[in-house]
Amino acid sequence: xxxxxxxxxxxxxxxxxxxxxxxxxxxxxxxxxxxxxxxxxxxxxxxxxxxxxxxxxxxxxxxxxxxxxxxxxxxxxxxxxxxxxxxxxxxxxxxxxxxxxxxxxxxxxxxxxxxxxxxxxxxxxxxxxxxxxxxxxxxxxxxxxxxxxxxxxxxxxxxxxxxx
Numbered sequence: 001x002x003x004x005x006x007x008x009x010x011x012x013x014x015x016x017x018x019x020x021x022x023x024x025x026x027x028x029x030x031x032x033x034x035x036x037x038x039x040x041x042x043x044x045x046x047x048x049x050x051x052x053x054x055x056x057x058x059x060x061x062x063x064x065x066x067x068x069x070x071x072x073x074x075x076x077x078x079x080x081x082x083x084x085x086x087x088x089x090x091x092x093x094x095x096x097x098x099x100x101x102x103x104x105x106x107x108x109x110x111x112x113x114x115x116x117x118x119x120x121x122x123x124x125x126x127x128x129x130x131x132x133x134x135x136x137x138x139x140x141x142x143x144x145x146x147x148x149x150x151x152x153x154x155x156x157x158x159x160x161x162x163x164x
Contacts, residue, residue: 034114034137037159041108041116041135046071048141050157055083057151069133069143069155074103076122076131080143084151097145097153099124113137135159 040046050067054060061083070077082096101122109117118133130146139159146152 030138033139033161036161037135037137037139038114038116040159041118044071044073044103044106046135047160048143048157049160050080050141050143050155052156053081053083054154054156055151056153057085058083067155067157068160069141069157071103071118071133074106076101076103076120078122080145080155082150082153084153086150088149095124095126097129097147099126 048069050063050069052060052062063081065081067081068077068079077100078097080097099122101124103120103122106118106120109119111117114137116135118131118135120131122129122131127147127149129148132144132146134142139161141155141157141159143155143157144152145155
C-alpha cells in the first residue's frame with residue numbers, strides 16, 4: 001500500500017515538474033522570438049506574410065494567394081493587392097501596391113507593451129504612399145497604407161521568422 005502511494009506521489013511530482021519545464025520553455029521561446037523581432041525591426045530587415053486585407057470601405061478579405069511586404073535597409077518591396085477606389089491612376093491601372101521603392105521620413109517608436117510602430121513614406125512611379133506599420137512582440141503585423149491617389153487600405157499578417 002505504501003509502495004502504491006509512493007509511486008502515485010512520484011508520478012504527481014514528475015507530472016507537475018514536467019509542466020513547469022514546458023511552461024519555462026514556452027516562455028523562453030517567446031522571449032527569443034520577441035528579441036529576434038526587435039533586432040530585425042531595428043536593423044530594418046523584415047519580411048511580412050500578409051493574410052488579410054481591409055479596404056477603407058468594405059469587409060475584411062482573406063487572401064488565398066501569398067502576398068508579402070519586405071523592409072530591407074532603406075528599401076521597401078511591396079507585393080500587396082489593392083482593393084478600393086482610386087482618385088487618379090496611371091493609364092492601364094498602374095501597379096497598385098506592387099513596387100520596390102526607397103524609404104523616406106523613417107520613424108521607429110515603441111509603446112508600453114513593446115509593440116513597434118514604423119512610419120515612413122515611399123514614392124512609387126504612380127503615387128506617394130505613407131505607411132504605418134505596427135509589429136507586435138508575438139510577430140503579428142498590421143500595415144496601413146495611405147496613398148495620395150487612392151483610398152487607404154489596411155493589411156494583417158505575421159513576421160516571417162525564416163527570412164531576415
